[in-house]
Structure formats: structure tokens, C-alpha cells
Amino acid sequence: MTSAEIYIKNKLEERRSSGAYRSLKPENSLIDFCSNDYLGFAHSAALKHNIETELQKNSANLNGSTGSRLISGNLNYTEELEKQIAAHHQYEAGLLFNSGYDANLGLLSSLAQRGDTIILDELIHASVIDGARLSYANRYSFKHNDLNSLEDKLKHAKGNCYVVVESVYSMDGDTPPLMDLLNVTEKYGAHLIVDEAHAVGLYPTGLIGHLGLQSRVFASVVTFGKALGCHGAIVLGSNLLREYLINFARSFIYTTATSFHQLAAIKVAYAFLNNAGEEISQLQKNITLFKKEINVNETYPLRTSDSAIQCIILKSNNKARELANILQAEELDVRAILSPTVASETERIRICLHAYNTTNQIIKLTSTINQFINVC
Structure with missing residues (x-):
């Protein structure tokens, strides 16, 4: 190995040993609670169709x-x-x-x-x-x-x-x-x-x-x-x-x-x-429902937020990863946010709510989190 390769290898080993190693994951079929697609535009067949129409209008x-x-x-x-x-x-x-x-x-x-x-x-x-x-x-x-x-x-x-x-x-x-x-x-x-x-x-x-x-x-x-x-x-x-x-x-x-x-x-x-009033209203309802159903405590608190981003602080990379793994096993796509992306002892799961998340999906999400926190 060259000196540069030794340096790279050592830095990667340090990150693995600290529990902060990052890796890419392909798309999956889990219920989306991690993307920033708050209004569902990225999923929208109607939006895709209109983009194609706009391209055809400007085909030159x-x-x-x-x-x-x-x-x-x-x-x-x-x-x-x-x-x-x-x-x-x-x-x-x-x-x-x-x-x-x-x-x-x-x-x-x-x-x-x-x-x-x-x-x-x-x-x-x-x-x-x-x-x-x-x-x-x-x-x-x-x-x-x-x-x-x-x-x-x-x-x-x-x-x-x-x-x-x-x-x-x-x-x-x-x-x-x-x-x-x-x-x-x-x-x-x-x-x-x-x-x-x-x-x-x-x-x-x-x-x-x-x-x-x-x-x-x-x-x-x-x-x-x-x-x-x-x-x-x-x-x-x-x-x-x-x-x-x-x-x-x-x-x-x-x-x-x-x-x-x-x-x-x-x-x-x-x-x-400009015409997304229904989606925005549904997103607000889903945020309200999540905050009503989640049951956190002082040990693992919920960050104060009225937005689509809701975070539960687990205070360690291992705990954050453990809860994220449990949620993914329940087909709920929630990701752990680890240090050094966030400060040490503020490691968390970051939940993104969307207009297209159903009531049953949100209830399943909050129930699984509540059960984990109660056991801990």
C-alpha cells in the first residue's frame, strides 16, 4: 500500500470502530419516512406527465x-x-x-x-x-x-x-x-x-x-x-x-x-x-397526528418542531441505529443520523412526514417507536 492508501484505510477503520461508517443504500419498497419529498411531487405521475408535455412543447x-x-x-x-x-x-x-x-x-x-x-x-x-x-x-x-x-x-x-x-x-x-x-x-x-x-x-x-x-x-x-x-x-x-x-x-x-x-x-x-393546497393541508394534518401519537420521555426526547422533520434524540450511534433497524424491519423507512453529522450525544432518528403518508402508517410508526422507548 502507498502512504495515501494507508491513510485512507486507517481513517475508514476509525469510522467503522466509532460506529459512524457511512454506506450507500439502493432504493427499497419500505414506507417512506425518510425522504424530503414532503408533498409527494417526486412521486407524482401527473407532474411527470406535465414535464413531458413541457418538453414536447419545447422540443427544439x-x-x-x-x-x-x-x-x-x-x-x-x-x-x-x-x-x-x-x-x-x-x-x-x-x-x-x-x-x-x-x-x-x-x-x-x-x-x-x-x-x-x-x-x-x-x-x-x-x-x-x-x-x-x-x-x-x-x-x-x-x-x-x-x-x-x-x-x-x-x-x-x-x-x-x-x-x-x-x-x-x-x-x-x-x-x-x-x-x-x-x-x-x-x-x-x-x-x-x-x-x-x-x-x-x-x-x-x-x-x-x-x-x-x-x-x-x-x-x-x-x-x-x-x-x-x-x-x-x-x-x-x-x-x-x-x-x-x-x-x-x-x-x-x-x-x-x-x-x-x-x-x-x-x-x-x-x-x-401554486395548486397544492390539499397536499399542504394533508401534510399539516399528518404532522399534528404524529405529534399527538408519539410518546417520548426525558431520556429520549422529541425535538420541538412544527415542520415535516421530527427527530427523536437517542444519544448514541448504537441506539439510533438500533431503533432505525427495528423500524425498517417493520417496513418503515426511517434512517439513523449519526455523529459526526450531528454532535456527539445528539444522535437520532430523523423522521420525515409527507402528505401521502396514511393514518395507519403514522400510527404504526409511532406505536413501534413508543414500544422501543418504553422498553429502554
């Missing part, structure tokens, strides 16, 4: 985009779609990225400069952390949803300051006090950036739109791979911000543009979202 478009948007990959269709999405969320402008990871990477790495400050909630998504790392800015984190901790960091901020939070946190499912966050960031002249990945679908325009805060939020990131059932992302903000990202966001500039098929899927998914 190529299979691939042929290059970056600054070379050969830009289309009038793309720019019109960006305007439509921005209007849906009531922002001035938007810029499409190939994924939510690319959007956060491009936005954060290009926006903040040496001498500026980025302040992140400690539970922010890894893509935001990586984007901040690639900037030359000073970086701080504040305690999760803690306004006093945030204000303490804001007092030491230099240059242009950007505070970044999620409207629904991906691993806890909870929501920050956005009005209070805006008040404290504005007090110090900072700019709030909100990742809306897990809020769109729970709210048709995201939580920012639901609360009518677009004019006070500097930028918002919306992804299409969750409730919209397709792929990609958009950064929403001002026309000025859009122009800046076209010129300076490396994950936008130096990548092949989105294919037409993906653009068509996004457009059709937004048309479905």
Missing part, C-alpha cells in the same frame, strides 16, 4: 446545456423562469444554481471579503459552512436560535456583516425567531441570509414569504430537491445581488449550466405548488 431545445451560462448555456427560458420564481416568492430577482450546495457555496464565498464578517447559527447546513470557509471573511457561530449569543457576536463584527440561518433546520426541524433575528441584525447594520430549503412546501412561498419579510431579508436560498420534487436551487434577492453573483460566484461561473429537462421540471413543479 438540446439534451444538454453545452456549456456554462456565460458561454453557450444561457436560454431565454432560463431567465424567464428566474423571473417567475422571484415573483412567486416576491423578490426582485433570482439566479439559478445547479444545487442548493452550489447556491450556498457561491453566495457565501463570493459575497464576504477579507475584513468582513459571517455569523452562522451553530446548526447551519454544511453547504453554508463550506461557503463561509471559502471566503476571506472573519467567521463566528452563535448558539442555536440564541439571540443573546448572536448579539454578542454582532458586537465584534467588522466590515460588512452577514448573518445566516435556516427557516426550518434540516436536522432538527425547528424554526428560528425570524422577526427577532431581523431586529437584532438590523440594530447592528448586518444583513440576514435565510436558507429556505425545508420551508418551501410547508409554506407555498417559504417562511419568509409567509411572514411577509422579503423586503428585510438580504438574500434567500430556495432549493427544488425537497418539496418541489426535482433538483436545483435559486438565490433570491435584488437585481444588484443577481448581477454580482453572475460576475463573482465561482460555483455559477465555472460550471456547466442546468439542462433544459431540469429547467422544465422546475417550471412545472412551481405550477403544481
Whole structure:
């Protein structure tokens, strides 16, 4: 073995011995309680049919985009779609990225400069952390949803300051006090950036739109791979911000543009979202039912969440994996979330509820969890 191979082997063995080894699993026929397909769009035959119809209407478009948007990959269709999405969320402008990871990477790495400050909630998504790392800015984190901790960091901020939070946190499912966050960031002249990945679908325009805060939020990131059932992302903000990202966001500039098929899927998914009142209502009912039926305790608590993401803290990789295995044996697809993805002693099962989950499925899920916790 070479020295590099020895290093790789040792690191993998360390991960196996700690119980944190990751592996890929193919699709299965279990009852879905783990995907981010909250409204069932990814499963929708009607959505698939409408995407095919949209492709047929625009049959002259190529299979691939042929290059970056600054070379050969830009289309009038793309720019019109960006305007439509921005209007849906009531922002001035938007810029499409190939994924939510690319959007956060491009936005954060290009926006903040040496001498500026980025302040992140400690539970922010890894893509935001990586984007901040690639900037030359000073970086701080504040305690999760803690306004006093945030204000303490804001007092030491230099240059242009950007505070970044999620409207629904991906691993806890909870929501920050956005009005209070805006008040404290504005007090110090900072700019709030909100990742809306897990809020769109729970709210048709995201939580920012639901609360009518677009004019006070500097930028918002919306992804299409969750409730919209397709792929990609958009950064929403001002026309000025859009122009800046076209010129300076490396994950936008130096990548092949989105294919037409993906653009068509996004457009059709937004048309479905505009008429998804029944699905959103059913999702809310399923969340209420789950919270009513689950019976947790102080040893293994349920995270406070009104979203589709519900987490039970098992406090060890082994316990989390044990409960996930029991649920999967009952044909319920729930996954364990292990450290280091989450902090040590916050290992958990992460349950994603959907509009298409039935009452019987949710009762079976909660009953199996309740039985496990009572025995423990």
C-alpha cells in the first residue's frame, strides 16, 4: 500500500470502530419516512406527465446545456423562469444554481471579503459552512436560535456583516425567531441570509414569504430537491445581488449550466405548488397526528418542531441505529443520523412526514417507536 492508501484505510477503520461508517443504500419498497419529498411531487405521475408535455412543447431545445451560462448555456427560458420564481416568492430577482450546495457555496464565498464578517447559527447546513470557509471573511457561530449569543457576536463584527440561518433546520426541524433575528441584525447594520430549503412546501412561498419579510431579508436560498420534487436551487434577492453573483460566484461561473429537462421540471413543479393546497393541508394534518401519537420521555426526547422533520434524540450511534433497524424491519423507512453529522450525544432518528403518508402508517410508526422507548 502507498502512504495515501494507508491513510485512507486507517481513517475508514476509525469510522467503522466509532460506529459512524457511512454506506450507500439502493432504493427499497419500505414506507417512506425518510425522504424530503414532503408533498409527494417526486412521486407524482401527473407532474411527470406535465414535464413531458413541457418538453414536447419545447422540443427544439438540446439534451444538454453545452456549456456554462456565460458561454453557450444561457436560454431565454432560463431567465424567464428566474423571473417567475422571484415573483412567486416576491423578490426582485433570482439566479439559478445547479444545487442548493452550489447556491450556498457561491453566495457565501463570493459575497464576504477579507475584513468582513459571517455569523452562522451553530446548526447551519454544511453547504453554508463550506461557503463561509471559502471566503476571506472573519467567521463566528452563535448558539442555536440564541439571540443573546448572536448579539454578542454582532458586537465584534467588522466590515460588512452577514448573518445566516435556516427557516426550518434540516436536522432538527425547528424554526428560528425570524422577526427577532431581523431586529437584532438590523440594530447592528448586518444583513440576514435565510436558507429556505425545508420551508418551501410547508409554506407555498417559504417562511419568509409567509411572514411577509422579503423586503428585510438580504438574500434567500430556495432549493427544488425537497418539496418541489426535482433538483436545483435559486438565490433570491435584488437585481444588484443577481448581477454580482453572475460576475463573482465561482460555483455559477465555472460550471456547466442546468439542462433544459431540469429547467422544465422546475417550471412545472412551481405550477403544481401554486395548486397544492390539499397536499399542504394533508401534510399539516399528518404532522399534528404524529405529534399527538408519539410518546417520548426525558431520556429520549422529541425535538420541538412544527415542520415535516421530527427527530427523536437517542444519544448514541448504537441506539439510533438500533431503533432505525427495528423500524425498517417493520417496513418503515426511517434512517439513523449519526455523529459526526450531528454532535456527539445528539444522535437520532430523523423522521420525515409527507402528505401521502396514511393514518395507519403514522400510527404504526409511532406505536413501534413508543414500544422501543418504553422498553429502554
